Structure formats: structure tokens, C-alpha cells
Amino acid sequence: MGMFSQERCLICHEEMVASATWRGVFLGEEVTGCCSRCLSKLEAIGGETCRICGRELDSNFCKEDLCLDCVRWEEDGDWAGMLDSNISLFHYNDFLRETIARYKFRGDYVLARVFAEKIEEVLRKVPHDYLVPIPLSEERLYERGFNQSEALILEAGREATLLLARIHSEKQSKKSRKDRIHLPQVFTLGRNEELTGKTIMLVDDIYTTGSTIRHAAKILKGAGAARIHSVTIAR
Amino acid sequence: MKGKLIYFAGAAIAGILAVFENLFLFGGLFIIFLFFLFASKRLPAYAGTTLILVSAVFGWIAIDAKNALKSEYKGTEKELYVLVDNIAMDGDVLKGLVRTVNEKEKVVLRYRLNTREETEFFMEEALPGAALRIRGRMRQPEPPRNPNAFNYRTYLERQRVFWIFDATTVSPASYNGDDSLLFFIKSFRQKQILRLNESLDDHTAALSAAMLFGSREDIDDDMEQSFQKTGTVHLLSISGLHVGLLTGALYYGLLRMGITRKNAQLLLLLLLPLYAVLTGLSPPVNRSVLMAMIFLGGQRMKIKISPLDSLSIAFLLLIALDPYCIYGAGFQLSFLATFSLILSTPKILIAFSSSTAKLIAVSIIAQVTSAPVILYFFYEMSFISVAANILLVPLFSFVILPLAILEFGLASVLPLAAVFVGELLRMTVQLTQALADFLANLPYASVIFGKPSFALLFFLSIMILFFFFLLERAPSPGKMVKLLLLPAIPLTFQLLHYYFNPEGKIVFLDVGQGDSIVIELPYRKGVYVIDTGGVLSFNKEAWREKQDAFDTGKDIVLPYLKSKGIRTVDKLILSHGDADHIGGAAALIQGIEVGEICLPAFAEYGELEREAVMAGRGANIVRIKAGYKWESDRSRFQALWPIKEEDDKNEGSIVLWAKIGGKTWLFTGDLGEDGENGLLKSINGLNIDVLKAGHHGSRHSSSEHFLDVVTPEEAVISSGRKNRYGHPHMETLIRLKERNVRIWRTDKSGAVTYTFQEDFGTFSAYGP
8 A cells, every 4th residue: 555655646646635435545556647637638428429439429420329439330231240349438539549558658557557447347348258459560669669459458456368469561550541451461360369259349449430349359260269349448 | 764764653553452451452563464465565664563563553552642641649638739721611510620739630620610700600610721629529420330331540540631620619829820822721721612602602601612613512412413313413613624714714814815825735734723722622624724824834844744644643643642531532523534535536426427416425425434433322223314414514514614704803893793793693503403303303313323332343344345446446426325334234133133142131220319110021022121210309599500401311321222223212110200210211211213102090190100101202101000911922011000190209119020031020110118018919929039129129119028029039229329318228138138149239339130031030230
């Protein structure tokens, strides 16, 4: 519990004062690691969400319980039914964009703790057999020093199964939606594991178009996996 | 260290309890706790050392306080010079706290006023700080005389009061009074309360005095009862919420007046302690004033101090000043409720979006955390408190309090406007009172649980912690309601365990001069009360009438029944119409559900019997004569008397024969020798084990002939200490002794209890 050490917010580094909780005081559990002010800048995704990708539904851009994006995915024979469901925690606003950039591009590893607890909550709710981080290519891993998706799993106190490997290519964030979707497969199976009938939970930092997750899902379903779910910090 | 002061508070309380209660238990618990922290590597060595140091310091403070529990007086003093601390008049009795001039020791002063003029004189002259010369006698406060009764002696002792001074004369002393700021504020307070009483009607004045000056003295019992039953009694004292509201309003007002932020803070820092004194230094006010001051002080020094830390500092300061304050119900409730709300804010309360939902959640959280304390002190708990709080808290905070402040402010400037506001206030108070009464009278508004064991309180506390731990993991309104099942488990157990208890009890309560016997059968198969005791009342002039006169039914029998978790009295047997037997009946019947009221047949109702019957709307009224009988479980009861109309009330007493717990009993009320002879004639021999000696051991009862026939082994005499009739009479005692009857006397030893299982039991006396 670090009786005499002063906790500071992992995001803004201000002293944290107003966050005494029952579990914190009596069980010595760490608090979220971020102050209430920063927490308030994170906009949780709630309300009606798309059945597949978990985005908040806008009545103008949806068809029944699916967003138009997912409708397009599902209309495409190659991709229909690849992803069973995705849950994203927060809206990808400026504050979160900056925080995630600091986390993965500038190596502020400890920020994983800010999100780990929420990720853990989702993991508890959705049953699965394997917990698989979206991998980085070896070059990229060397460059960053850690895999941001794997770090989320580890900080949530879970075990990551590295079923996938990645072929090195340009950063996703530099590509358009069209580029991403019509990309040749970027993943390979990294490990031989009996996947027939298994449920797999993928973990990634951001869900943008959903192509990364679906590429990974396609490989895994090809190897026999029955259901693919995913969880990401941002959407 | 910031954010962690709560552990210092924990260490301090461990140190104090180790000294006051049990060194090994609390010292041991503390060491186990530290060891656990070390073992789980959560505690660096230096932090452990600091905590041990804190606990030792507070242990030392506690030892010091314990050593100070000694009076400087011998008790033989006949004359004292004192300064008034706080004095109140109730009917023709003046009662209050005074401080002696020589030893600066607090003493309770009691004085019977002789004339109405004297009352008025003291009302105006005996203000805080005034000097008085008092003559009379000192006596020690009474220790309790009945099981689970309130211990007045310990209560006073913890405030370092050791004597009650029964004054025969009280006169102003030439000695200069105390005119320090402290007494100036106190006497200002007293004068304002008087002013309120003069200009407003009773209820409005009482409530205004409570809201503005924290004075509960004028609030009558019925009003207090209603608020207690609805779990909103905290509204009758100034709460932390009020301090917060007032401080906030004043701060805002000062800023609007163009005063700088800095100066406004400084001004508040000066005013807050004065406000605490003005409102009578009650625990909730002390707590919230200190917290507000710590917050403001921190702001001025640019230090962020978390609410939990400022709560901890306020706690440490108050217990360092007076370690005995931890025993106060108000102190415990105020700190517990605040503590739980602070811990619930970041995660739990955030899950409630609307302000109404939040208010409900706050009420539930406060109720859950205060449950062990409420149960321990009051033996009953309110179940509509959540609803009552939601209705009454806003009414008090945003209508009654502002109106009371307005009325008070206008009274000296615009008396006419004040009258108007006063009228508005009166209507609101009336409405509030009606609302509280209505809620209090709803079925199951308040449930009697009985005195909980420490094991149960411990179990309950653990369940409450789990309630919060689990709720915090996934906070939502639905989850909160579901998790309430956790604390409900020990509470249900407490409620039901009486029905599985094979132990029965017959208790002869010490009601002073009078009778009151409670028969509790095993497995809650029956609860019977024979008589309620009572105080003789003489017709008094109106000004002599007390607002809440002592009543054995309300103040002795009812608290005892509640402490045993008794919710219904199956039969209340009123042996005959005398005040020392049934004076407390009406109040008892008003306070608890009574199935049947049994009165002697033949005799016409006396005044008190009529009152009892009137109070018992809904109860069966049974007129009993010889032959009336009933059975329950393994016990049998049969009335042997009266058989005909008697001229004398005493001789017409209900005489009850019973077989309970392997013994045969005879409860004879006030039956005298004539009645005894008549009784023996009417039946064919009577052999019993235990006799409740007739008429408090009078020489005219328990005659030789009667004793020779019924041959009791034990006799219980229910009489008052130093009663004016000289009961029990020497002759009776000799008669009993000659026959080797063991004698139990309530005047000597307090309540007498026979505890039994199946056919075996033992007698015990409560007192020394």
C-alpha cells in the first residue's frame, strides 16, 4: 500500500488526494492510478452500441443493431462473421489520442495501469479460452521496447497467449481505410495450438476501421477458432 | 504520509482502547494488524514504527485521562461556590452543570424551585458564567439497577462529573462571575434560546433552538420519538451538512460583498470556532467545523488536504483533547457516516447519476454504516429512514434552517417581518412534525432488535465491509440493493435468534417503590408483564409540571423489553389500580404492542386503569378472576384471586399462580392478610416454591399462617430503596427468616432474575 509514498496521477503527475476508496483503505488495493480530473476527460462508451464493433449507435448511421461500417463488413463475403463482437472502453478524443500516443510511441509503459482495471472488467464478463494480443513485428517491437496490447493483458493480471505473429509493414496509422481493408494478410499463426471450437479474445489499443482485428480474426478462424471477440481501449 | 492519516487514526484508537478496555485484546489486535502488513510487504519498517509511536502516544493520553477520573471532593461538602455552565428549568426542577470555583470541577446541580418567581429569577440570572452559592448535599450518581439499563454514573464520569449536588438553597454569589469570551458566547446562546421560547410557539421555538443553537432540551419526547423512529433524529441536532451549507453561503456572501478570497477565508477561520461554541460544542459540529477549518487552512497554505485526511486530523485532535469522547453515540455516528461517504464518493456514488438517486444512495450508505452503532445504543433500527431522509433532509436544510435564520435575524431589526416569517416557520414545522409522525406510525417503520452481542456486532461490521468491497468492484444501483442482503444476514439472525433460545427468564425489575415483573418464556413462546411500576403523582400547579416527567413504564420497563428484543407483550397483567403498580402502564402500552391487557374483575376502573385501557386501543381487555388460566410451552398460569368484589383495592389484586422453569410461583400483587386468608379458604391447600411477597414486604402481608401453608423456599420483595413506607418491614423479614426462606430484595440488589432452561434455573441479583 506504500504507506508513506505519495501517489501521483499516472497521466498528469499531479498529487492524488481525493481518491480514498473502501478497497484502497482496507485492502490496500491500488487506486486506478489516475486522478478524477483525468478520469473525467476519458469519455466512456455507453448507451446503445453496435452489436459487432461496440461503437455508440447514431440513429442516422445504423441498420437495426449494426453500424453502417459493420453492415459493409458483413456484406463482404470474405469478411462476414469474422469478428463476433468488440468492446471498446473510451471514445478516441484528443485527450485519449495524446495519452495513447505517449503510452505506445513514447514508451510510458506505466499508463497501461490506467486502463488495465477496465480491461480486466471486460475480460471477466466475456468468457474465452485464449487471450491474444495483437502482435507487433519484430522491428517495431525492437523500436518500442514493448507490445502495448500485451502490456494491457499483463497489467490486468492475465496471461497472454502469443498465437499470432506479424509481417513487417508500414504503420497502420499511415494508411487509408481502403488501403487497410485490401491489404494482403499481415498476420501469420505464430504458434501451433489446437484452436478448433475455441473462443478467442483479442486485445488491441485502438479500433479504427476494424481491419486489424478482422485480419487477425480471419487467421484464427481459419485455424478452427469458433468465436472471436475483442477489446480495445479506444474506438 | 498524505492520504494515509486514517491509519494514524486507527493506531490512535487502538492505543486508547488498549488502555480503556482491554490491553491484551486491543494491543494484540493492533500488533497482529501490523504484523500482517509487514508480512504482506505493504508496510515499510519506518511506517510501522511511526504507527506504534502514534498508538503509544494516544495510549499515554488515555492513561492520563483515566488518572484524571478522580474527584477533588470527599462528598461531605455542604456549601460550594460555583459558576454556571449550563442550566435548564423543567417544571419545578432546576438542573444543570456547574463548575466549582475552587477545584474547577464540574458538578450536576439539582434544585427544587419553591415559587414561580424563583423560576423566573433563575431563568434570567443563572446564565452561563454567573456565580452561585449552593448549599445542600452531595451524592454519587446512581449506578444502573436493571439489566441493560443506561449507566448514568459512567456517562457522567466520562465527562469528569462525579457528584450530584442536591441543593436546598441556591443564591447569587458576590463572587465575580466568569465573563470570558467563552462564557459570553454561552450566555448569549442561552438568552437567544429564551428569546425564541418567548416569541414562538413551543414546537417552533424548540426546533429553531435546535437548528440555530444545537439545543435539544426543549424538544419534547413525542417529537424526538417520531424522528428517532424514522431514523432522522440527526436532523434535530446541527449536522455537518448545516455547517457546510452555512459556511458555503457565508463565504459566497463575503465574496459578493467584495472581500478578497484570502480575507474571506481568514474571517471564516475565526468565525467557525465561535460558531462551534455558540451551538453547544456537539460532536457533529466539532467534527465539521474542524474539517472546514483544516480545509480552509490548507487552502491558505496551498496544501492539498484530502477529505479523508482532514477527517482523520479532526478525529485525532478531538480524541487527543478528550479520549473519552469516543464513547459518545453522536461522536461515533458523525465520524462513521462521514468516513463512509468519503470512501464511497470516488467509485460508488459516481455510479448514481441523478441527484435524487445520489441522495438515496447517500442515505443507504449512511444507514448501513451506522447500523452497528444504532443497534448497540438504541436496540432498534428504522427501516423507512431512507424514505424519511429523502423527504425530511431537504425540508430541514432548505426550508426550516433558512427560515429559522431569517426569523432570528429579523427579530431585532424588523420585528413585524419576523412575526410573519415566524408564522411561516410555524406552519412548516407543523407540516414536518405531521410528516414525521405519519412516517413513524407506519407499520415496521422501526424494528426492535434487542441488545446485540459483541460477536454479532463484529459479524455485522464484517458484512458491511464486504458490502462496500463488492459494491465498489462493480457499482450500480441494482447491485447495491442486492448486496444489502449481506448486512441483512446478521440482522435477520439477531431478529430470529430469540425463537431458538432455550433459555427463559423471570425478571423482577427494580422500578423503585413498586412492582414490575417480566416473564420471558423460552423460544419466545410468550412474554408476560405483571405490573409496570409507577411514580406517585400529586396534583401539581401547572408551572410545576415537568415536560418529560420520569415514568417507570417509559424509562425502565420499555427500555428493558427493547433490550431483550421484545416486540410484543402477549399479556400485560395489571394487578390492581395503584400507581406504584400500574402508573407506567399507559406509557408502556403506547411504546410497545400489547396483545392483552388483564385487569382484576369486580373492581371499578380507577383513573390509571382507565388511562391504560384508553392507551391500549386494539388490545384485548380481559377482566380476570379466580379460575382464569392459560398454558404456553411447558408453563402454566392460573389466577387464584379475586373471587368477589373487595372494598380495598389491594385486597382485590390479581393473584397469579404459575409453574415456570421447574418451580411454582405465586405473584400476589398487594394482597394483604385478609386477602391471604380468603385465598387460602377458597382453595384446597397451596404449596409453592417462590413467593412474590405481597405489598412490597409490608407487615400486613405474608402472614405467619399464609407462609406456613404455602411454604415458599424463596421470596422476592419488590420495594424501593429508602422508600417512605419502610418496606419491607422487619416483621416480614423475620417471619421469612424463621422459616428459612431465602430472600431476594430489589431495594438491596436491583433487579432479581431467575434464569432457566426446561425445569432448572438459578436466581441472580443484578446489583452488588
